[in-house]
Amino acid sequence: MVIEKSINRQKFLAEKFRTFYVSKFKKECNLSDIEYREFGFFYWEPSKFVRHLRFINIENLAKHIISKVPKHIYSSAARYEVPNAPNMKLKSLIDCELIFDLDVDHIPTPCKKDHDKWVCKQCGTTGTGMAPKTCPAKKCESHSFEEMSWECEKCMEIAKSEIFSIIEEFLSNDFGLNPKTDLFIVFSGRRGYHIHIENEIYRKLDSNARREIVDYIMGKGLVPSYHGFSLKSGNKPNKFETGWRGRMTRFVIKFLKESSPNELLKILTRRVNIINVKKDLVAQLNSRNPSWSYPNIGEQTWVNLINAAIEKYGAKVDQPVTIDLHRLIRLPGSLHGKTGFLVKKMSYNELEKFDPFSHAQVFEGSIRIHVHTAPQFRIGNENFGPFKDQKIELPMSAAIYLLCKGVANLL
Numbered sequence: 001m002v003i004e005k006s007i008n009r010q011k012f013l014a015e016k017f018r019t020f021y022v023s024k025f026k027k028e029c030n031l032s033d034i035e036y037r038e039f040g041f042f043y044w045e046p047s048k049f050v051r052h053l054r055f056i057n058i059e060n061l062a063k064h065i066i067s068k069v070p071k072h073i074y075s076s077a078a079r080y081e082v083p084n085a086p087n088m089k090l091k092s093l094i095d096c097e098l099i100f101d102l103d104v105d106h107i108p109t110p111c112k113k114d115h116d117k118w119v120c121k122q123c124g125t126t127g128t129g130m131a132p133k134t135c136p137a138k139k140c141e142s143h144s145f146e147e148m149s150w151e152c153e154k155c156m157e158i159a160k161s162e163i164f165s166i167i168e169e170f171l172s173n174d175f176g177l178n179p180k181t182d183l184f185i186v187f188s189g190r191r192g193y194h195i196h197i198e199n200e201i202y203r204k205l206d207s208n209a210r211r212e213i214v215d216y217i218m219g220k221g222l223v224p225s226y227h228g229f230s231l232k233s234g235n236k237p238n239k240f241e242t243g244w245r246g247r248m249t250r251f252v253i254k255f256l257k258e259s260s261p262n263e264l265l266k267i268l269t270r271r272v273n274i275i276n277v278k279k280d281l282v283a284q285l286n287s288r289n290p291s292w293s294y295p296n297i298g299e300q301t302w303v304n305l306i307n308a309a310i311e312k313y314g315a316k317v318d319q320p321v322t323i324d325l326h327r328l329i330r331l332p333g334s335l336h337g338k339t340g341f342l343v344k345k346m347s348y349n350e351l352e353k354f355d356p357f358s359h360a361q362v363f364e365g366s367i368r369i370h371v372h373t374a375p376q377f378r379i380g381n382e383n384f385g386p387f388k389d390q391k392i393e394l395p396m397s398a399a400i401y402l403l404c405k406g407v408a409n410l411l
């Protein structure tokens with residue numbers, strides 16, 4: 001009975017996805033150089049992943065998608081001479097878009113404890129929020145968890161502001177890219193965004209160069225003294241400067257303002273009065289010429305403070321996506337099989353107003369379904385739920401979302 005229900009659900013979703021692909025795929029896809037890209041598909045039934053496929057144009061690609069209706073669709077950021085060759089060497093790389101992948105899955109947002117859950121696959125221990133690295137149960141030590149996450153408005157806002165900060169702080173200010181002409185953004189269809197840089201110079205970069213760039217924007221391995229920070233220096237960083245000198249000063253100010261006394265005590269020790277130090281240092285670092293000097297705070301403590309601030313506020317991108325030239329990434333114009341949301345390509349100008357709960361919704365009509373459990377969520381201008389074991393008529397996009405998430409069944 002359970003299996004039958006799940007097959008019915010899959011068939012229904014595939015049929016709805018097909019209707020979308022027939023009418024809107026070609027308009028939404030907008031992928032350049034199709035004939036030079038590798039494609040990969042995750043099919044519903046039988047459930048399997050197939051890659052190393054090539055299509056000569058959008059018509060052929062659309063035809064395949066409409067006939068097979070995959071659950072997830074990916075294409076390469078790279079362009080190859082022979083995209084369908086079975087291994088990377090034979091594919092013969094031409095070049096590759098530079099990509100930054102930012103996903104809420106990797107950001108410890110405060111609301112996750114309200115909407116995300118995890119279960120240890122080994123011992124069954126459960127918890128809320130992000131899964132720990134190691135299971136906290138005695139003698140378990142498992143690193144493998146089943147995670148149940150939810151697309152939440154606050155999380156999506158945090159993801160968007162992170163994307164803005166990467167584009168404005170780093171790509172525009174530090175690298176001199178023009179956000180309006182050198183890049184575009186793709187909503188991943190779930191909890192993240194990708195930034196694609198198509199600019200010719202960046203496409204030619206090898207993996208090592210990409211690692212340098214991603215380390216730079218994350219502040220990974222940053223040594224403050226290489227940026228002129230030392231207590232003896234006559235030219236100490238101030239917050240008005242460009243690059244990491246100004247940024248590390250601003251991060252420290254933010255860290256002092258936003259951290260709890262306990263967090264600060266871990267770095268500043270008990271020799272200073274945390275409340276006073278917070279106020280005094282923020283005032284000092286806000287000035288044009290801060291001395292970076294304070295009783296009982298030595299150079300190493302400053303370095304620890306800078307590092308903690310970078311750890312907290314540095315960009316939280318998924319590094320391997322940027323570094324790996326052969327990575328497949330979600331195809332714009334496809335639907336995400338775990339939400340039914342559109343993987344939506346947009347320009348920098350469109351990002352500000354983009355609302356995934358409205359602009360990535362593609363289904364029309366309504367249907368009555370059985371919802372097992374769901375927290376409150378919004379689709380378009382309407383709020384739904386929370387639901388607990390309930391039969392209810394919902395707009396099609398809301399119903400498909402719950403069916404894709406596996407928390408509802410057809411009647």
Ligand SMILES: [Zn+2]
Nearest residue numbers: 120123135140
């Ligand atoms: Zn465990």
Ligand SMILES: [Zn+2]
Nearest residue numbers: 111112152155
């Ligand atoms: Zn959230």
